[in-house]
Amino acid sequence: MKNLFIILLGMLTISGLSAQSQTKKPVKRTTSTTKATGAKSTSTTSKKTPVKTAAKTPTRTTATPKPATYKPVESQEITEVKSASKPAMQTKANAESSSFKAAVGLKFIYGLSLTGKVFISGNSALEGILRYNTAGGLGSNIAFTGLYEYHQSIKDVAGLSWYVGGGGHVNYFSWKDNDLDAVTTFGVAGIIGLEYKFKNLPLAVSADWQPGYIISNNIGFSAENGGIGVKYTF
Numbered sequence: 001m002k003n004l005f006i007i008l009l010g011m012l013t014i015s016g017l018s019a020q021s022q023t024k025k026p027v028k029r030t031t032s033t034t035k036a037t038g039a040k041s042t043s044t045t046s047k048k049t050p051v052k053t054a055a056k057t058p059t060r061t062t063a064t065p066k067p068a069t070y071k072p073v074e075s076q077e078i079t080e081v082k083s084a085s086k087p088a089m090q091t092k093a094n095a096e097s098s099s100f101k102a103a104v105g106l107k108f109i110y111g112l113s114l115t116g117k118v119f120i121s122g123n124s125a126l127e128g129i130l131r132y133n134t135a136g137g138l139g140s141n142i143a144f145t146g147l148y149e150y151h152q153s154i155k156d157v158a159g160l161s162w163y164v165g166g167g168g169h170v171n172y173f174s175w176k177d178n179d180l181d182a183v184t185t186f187g188v189a190g191i192i193g194l195e196y197k198f199k200n201l202p203l204a205v206s207a208d209w210q211p212g213y214i215i216s217n218n219i220g221f222s223a224e225n226g227g228i229g230v231k232y233t234f
Contacts, residue, residue, distance in 0.1 A: 099197035105231030
C-alpha cells in the first residue's frame, strides 16, 4: 500500500512537470511571433507611409480670378472731363477779361470819332475808328484808323482793364481855301489806354492815346489822336 502511494505521487509529479513544460513553450512562441509580427508591421508601416503620402498628395494650384479693373475707363473719363472743362474755363477767363463781345460808340477830344470794337478771342480785339475834325478851323480832316488791341484785366478793380495795340491809319485833309489842294497821308498808329465796363449796364467808358507816324507826304510824328470814349456793349 505504501509503495503504491509513492508510485502514484511520482506519476502525478511527472505529469505536472510535463504539463508545465508544454504550457511554457507555446507562450514563448507566441511572444516571439508577436514581436516579429510587430516589428514587421512597424517596419512596413514606416516604410510605406511616406511613399504613399508623397505619391497620393499632389499639390494643386488654383488660379484665383483677379477682380476686373476699370482704370483705362476711369483715366479716359477723367481725360474727357478735363478736355471738356478746358473750353469752359477759357470761356470764363475770356468773359472776365473782356466783359463783352462787341461795342460801338463815340470818342471825343481830338474831334469827334465813331468807334467800333469786336473781340476775336479772350484778350484780343479789333477796333476801327472814323474821326472828323476841322484842324483848328483850317479845313476838314477825315481819318480812319484800324487797330489790333490786347486787353488785360486789372484784378484789383472789377470791370477795369488796360490795353495796348497798333495798326495803321489813312488821313484825308482838305483846306478851307479852295485854292489849295487836298492832302492824303497814311502811316502807322499805336494805342494805349484804360477801359471800364459797368457791371449792370451795357456801357463801357475808355480813355486812350493814339500816337501816329506819317510815312507819306509830310513825314512826321502825330500825337493829337485818342480821347475819351463811351460805348454801348453787347
